[in-house]
Amino acid sequence: MSSETTTAGRVRLRPATLADVPTLQAWDREPHVIACSSDRPDLEVAFDGIDWPEELAESSDVSFYRIAEVAHDGLWRPIGVMQICDPHLEPTHYWGEIEPNLRAMDIWIGDPGTLNMGYGTQMMTLALHDAFSDPKVTAVVIDPLNSNTDAIRFYQRMGFEVVGRRMFDEDDCLVHRLTREQWEART
Numbered sequence: 001m002s003s004e005t006t007t008a009g010r011v012r013l014r015p016a017t018l019a020d021v022p023t024l025q026a027w028d029r030e031p032h033v034i035a036c037s038s039d040r041p042d043l044e045v046a047f048d049g050i051d052w053p054e055e056l057a058e059s060s061d062v063s064f065y066r067i068a069e070v071a072h073d074g075l076w077r078p079i080g081v082m083q084i085c086d087p088h089l090e091p092t093h094y095w096g097e098i099e100p101n102l103r104a105m106d107i108w109i110g111d112p113g114t115l116n117m118g119y120g121t122q123m124m125t126l127a128l129h130d131a132f133s134d135p136k137v138t139a140v141v142i143d144p145l146n147s148n149t150d151a152i153r154f155y156q157r158m159g160f161e162v163v164g165r166r167m168f169d170e171d172d173c174l175v176h177r178l179t180r181e182q183w184e185a186r187t
């Protein structure tokens with residue numbers, strides 16, 4: 001998988017580092033980030049209080065994070081993050097039995113002031129270009145909560161199609177897939 005920084009327009013994706021931990025922790029307390037991580041209304045932090053230093057330290061070629069930054073007055077400002085993995089090879093086996101040569105992605109914009117400005121579309125486009133630049137990759141899968149209708153509309157606008165509903169632990173998700181053929185037909 002690529003570890004390069006990729007840029008499109010005013011958005012770039014770069015590797016996440018330990019210096020990003022305070023920003024990631026602050027984003028985990030944003031209500032819209034909590035809501036995309038769980039259907040439980042009582043939570044005060046997203047992703048079960050993920051241990052970011054540990055999570056970033058365990059990043060590898062098969063599972064890693066990208067920070068999205070937007071150029072503003074000549075400076076790059078972080079606005080969101082993507083997790084990208086090979087679901088067949090990544091060590092937690094979150095996806096269970098799954099074929100090789102896929103990528104799984106997650107995306108969230110942390111700064112609520114930068115939602116609905118087209119940045120998510122640019123982030124996802126960069127990540128999909130990167131994923132499909134590996135000729136072995138046949139498709140990309142995602143698993144939004146079934147309740148996250150805004151994100152589902154966003155993914156479907158990007159070309160993802162529903163595979164089916166599936167529980168991941170306590171999370172009721174609607175799995176989607178974008179095949180290489182669908183991606184190439186769009187681009």
Ligand SMILES: CC(C)(COP(=O)(O)OP(=O)(O)OC[C@H]1O[C@@H](n2cnc3c(N)ncnc32)[C@H](O)[C@@H]1OP(=O)(O)O)[C@@H](O)C(=O)NCCC(=O)NCCS
Pocket residue numbers: 032033036106107108109110114115116117118119120121122143144145148150151153154157
């Ligand atoms: C899902 C998410 C990544 C999408 O990113 P985004 O930057 O908000 O999405 P975009 O701006 O590209 O598109 C969203 C909407 O803004 C509109 N839009 C796009 N460019 C725009 C612009 N320049 N100005 C105004 N609106 C714009 C789109 O048409 C779209 O409209 P829709 O709501 O009718 O579908 C983001 O909303 C997010 O982080 N949500 C919270 C976390 C989350 O749910 N993550 C997904 C977990 S599975």
